Amino acid sequence: MGIAIPFDNSYARLPKAFHAPIAPKALAAPRTVKVNHALADDLGIDPTSLETEEGAAVLAGARAAAGAEPIALVYAGHQFGQFVPRLGDGRALLLGEVVDRFGRRRDLQLKGSGITPYSRQGDGLAALGPVLREYLVSEAMHALGVPTTRSLAIVTTGESVYRETELPGAVLTRVAASHIRVGTFQYFAARGEDDNLRALADHAIARHQPDALGAPDRYRLFLEGVARRQGALIARWMLLGFVHGVMNTDNMAVSGETIDYGPCAFLDRYDPATVFSSIDRGGRYAYGNQPAIGQWNVARLAECLLPLLSDVEAEAMEQATGALSIYAETFNTTYREGLLAKIGLPGGDERDSALADDLLTIMKAGEADFTATFRGLASLAAGANGENVGAGFREPAAFTAWVGAWRERILEKHLDTQAVAATIRAANPAFVPRNQRVEEVIAAAVQNEDFAPFEAFLAVLMRPYDDQPEASRWADPGPAAPYRTFCGT
Incomplete structure (x- = not known):
């Protein structure tokens, strides 16, 4: 039958300075272990063809599919605040692009497929554990309604990857x-290549803001669009308790999608100072710092675009500053509206906002679980007592008092309690990729080649806002313990 992917590659047609060609690399025994059938169908790809021997070879980078133009992309970036002038895809290659059945252009990229010119003494490979993590969390984020990269397939390579120990290799x-x-x-x-900078900006506008094509102020419109997308995205992260872990500028996509799920995790106990990443020793990318870091990253983009915004420095600076204000306004509005929905009072006033802020203060002091506390408000709104939800607090008295004030507010606003409960359930997932559960399914697959727990957890995460009482174990955060994540390189 053969594997047929309807490639239409626009980035490969940009100047050679943008990328480097990558030749296929022979592998011992590539084997497809997971295919996202629904996503493959959306992309116009027969999912069963990806499960064949040929499909596994293509998805491991060992064989080129017809129409593919494998390239590694070059870029720079601020890594933990320090500028590195040349980074690039050190363990990834862009197979090409397809236009899906909704008319959207999508990249198909392999992650963990081997050395590129940008590997910087790395091996360019990925271990199975980080690949499983990215598949699981990125697809969960999609189900949660967060803009994100998606995962199409996992292929094991039949070869070992050496980190602290010998691990099975895989490609996502x-x-x-x-x-x-x-x-x-x-x-x-940074290289002063204004012609290439303009070509990149025009390409990005065509892909992500086509309404601005041909506009005399298209670069301003593009910068403002990125600011809006990033502001809204990071607000969604905050509302779900998601911690990206490594918000370097080379990990921030101008599309507004969440990208690069290395040392990511979700909050269990609510604390804005939470850091999971083993390499974030100073807490730069702590949960509570994410909004400010997002704006800082937009500022770095604005600096790059200054020569395109205006020949008059003062005008260019004014446009850049305006974009930063748009980021702040978008984040604040999205986050505030979302937080009010989380307590069942959407569109509320300053009193309602203060009530929501009070809950966060009480949750921090009480070391309460982020996801379970907000989801538990649905049953409280519907008339249940607060004992079960309050049991998650180190000192439940403050939460009990808050529940009383919140119920009074619902009465004052003449709200139907069942409607409030429905709003809360729609805004607060019952299931997120709980850190201990993620580690559990990864361990089963890596150590025992048992993918059944991974599949079971993934199925639950595809319906995050449904109660699914039979799947309650997946909502359990497990015993409180220090948790660290690693980037997998």
């Missing part, structure tokens, strides 16, 4: 609106 096929990053603009801006 990732799908994205594009892999254009803030760091991509930084690469050309």
Whole structure:
């Protein structure tokens, strides 16, 4: 039958300075262990063809599919605040692009497929554990309604990857609106290559803001669009308790999608200072710092675009500053509206906002579980007593008092309690990728080649807002314990 992917590759047609060609690499025994059938169908790809021997070879980077133009993309980036002028896809290659059945252009990228010119002494490989994590969390984020890269397939390579120990190797096929990053603009801006910078900006506008094509102020419109997308995205992260872990500018996509699920995790106990990443020793990318870091990253993009915004420096600076204000306004509005919905009072006033802020203060002091506390409000709104939800607090008295004030507010606003409960359930998932459960399913697959727990957890995460009482174990965060994540490189 053969594997047929309807490639239409626009990024490969950009100048050679943007990328490097990558030849297929022979592998011992590539084997497809997971295919996202629904996503494959959306992309116009027969999912069963990806499960064949040929499909596994293509998805491992060992064989080129017809129409593919495998390239590694170059970019720069601020890594933990320090600028690195040349990074790039050190363990990834862009197979090409397809236009899906909704008319959207999507990148197909392999992650973990081997050395590229940008590997910087790395091996370019990925271990199975981080690949499983990215598949699980990225698909969960999609189900939660967060803009994100997607995962199409996992292929094991039949070869070992050496980190602290010997681990099974794997390759993830990732799908994205594009892999254009803030760091991509930084690469050309730092080199003073204004022609390439303009070509990149025009390409990004065509892909992500086509309404601005041909407009005399298209670069301003593009920068403002990125600011809006990033502001809304990070607000969604905050509302779900998601901690990205490594918000370097080379990990921030101008499309507004969440990208690069390395040391990511979800909050269990609510604390804005929470850091999971083993390499974030200073807490730069702590949960509570994410909104400010997002704006900082947009500022770095704005710096790159100054030569395109205006020939008059003062005008260019004014446009850049305006975009930063748009980021702040978008984040604040999205987050505030979302937080009010989480307590069942959407569209509320300052009193309702203060009530929501009070809950967060009480949750922090009480070391309460983020996801379970907000989801538990649905049953409280419907008339249940607060003992079960309050049991998650170190000192439940403060929460009990808050529940009383919140119920009074619902009465004052003459709200139907069942409607309030429904609003809460729609805004607060019952299931997120709980850190201990993620580790559990990864361990089963890596140590025992048992993918059944991974599949079971993934199925639950595809319906995150449903109660699913039979799946309650997957909502259990497990015993409180220090938790650390690693980038997998």
